[in-house]
Amino acid sequence: MKCHRVNELIELLLPAWQKESDLNLLAFLKQLGEEAGFTGELEQLSDEVLIYHLKMRDSEKTKAIPGLLKDYEDDFKTALLKARGIIKD
Numbered sequence: 001m002k003c004h005r006v007n008e009l010i011e012l013l014l015p016a017w018q019k020e021s022d023l024n025l026l027a028f029l030k031q032l033g034e035e036a037g038f039t040g041e042l043e044q045l046s047d048e049v050l051i052y053h054l055k056m057r058d059s060e061k062t063k064a065i066p067g068l069l070k071d072y073e074d075d076f077k078t079a080l081l082k083a084r085g086i087i088k089d
Contacts, residue, residue: 009047012054
């Protein structure tokens, strides 16, 4: 795991864990995984799942995932033309 991802995970994890301070760290990580729909073993839970779930945890269910919004187009035809290189940004 790269250093910036560790820092980002800790930065996101701390305030969320403080709200659930009655849980130990492993129990809290398990809870986060279950909320994100992860069904595997806890040691297989990736940092990406934790980071994106913590970022999106308190947002609306229909809100776009961070990082995908930059590529979002309201109109399918415009998106297709941009993908083909006909329309330039």
